[in-house]
Amino acid sequence: MxxxxxxxxxxxxxxxxxxxxxxxxxxxxxxxxxxxxxxxxxxxxxxxxxxxxxxxxxxxxxxxxxxxxxxxxxxxxxxxxxxxxxxxxxxxxxxxxxxxxxxxxxxxxxxxxxxSGEGVICVGMTEPEAGSAVTDLNTKATPEGAGYRVSGEKVFTTHAPYSD
Missing domain, CATH: 1.10.540.10 (Acyl-CoA dehydrogenase/oxidase, N-terminal domain)
Structure with a gap:
């Protein structure tokens, strides 16, 4: 190769x-x-x-x-x-x-x-007990009214302090 x-x-x-x-x-x-x-x-x-x-x-x-x-x-x-x-x-x-x-x-x-560089995106994936193993995450999204209630805990969310 x-x-x-x-x-x-x-x-x-x-x-x-x-x-x-x-x-x-x-x-x-x-x-x-x-x-x-x-x-x-x-x-x-x-x-x-x-x-x-x-x-x-x-x-x-x-x-x-x-x-x-x-x-x-x-x-x-x-x-x-x-x-x-x-x-x-x-x-x-x-x-x-x-x-x-x-x-x-x-x-x-x-x-x-x-x-345009006017915004930045992040994703909350890493959890205290699961790391970044997406099959082991505990965060849940449950239907509520016209939307969803998200509950769980995230850590190490890169760019979170200034993301949109």
């Missing part, structure tokens, strides 16, 4: 590396120690097309591959690991679930903010 990047992937990697060196290396240490979400960096990443790489074009994304997103994350991380987390959140996990399984109304309501 060939694990070499294609010429197109190498060009993309080099472009992202150059961008990261010019715009992200300065201030990387300060960002790493700042508990706040780097909204300015998120907007900059959106302007560069680094949020939504894995999201279909019809949903406002770039329509790229998972490998494209991994290449971008690695290239950004070499200059600023905290900024790489912004790229990760804008391409993997909950944002992909929303793009894949969300209703058209949900996509219209949330994806634009997420892909």
């Amino acid at each position: 060939n694990f070499e990047l294609t010429a197109e992937q190498q060009t993309f990697r080099d472009a992202v590396r150059g961008f990261a060196e010019r715009h992200l290396r300065a201030g990387a240490l300060e960002r790493a120690h700042n508990p706040e979400h780097p909204w300015d960096i998120a907007r900059l990443m959106a302007e560069q097309g680094l949020l939504g790489i894995t999201i279909p074009e019809q949903d406002g994304g770039q329509g790229g591959t998972l490998m494209d997103a991994v290449i971008a994350i690695e290239a950004v991380a070499q200059a600023c690991p905290r900024s790489a987390d912004v790229v990760q959140a804008g391409n993997f996990g909950a944002i992909r679930v929303l793009a894949e399984y969300g209703t058209e109304d949900q996509k219209k309501r949330y994806l634009k903010r997420l892909l």
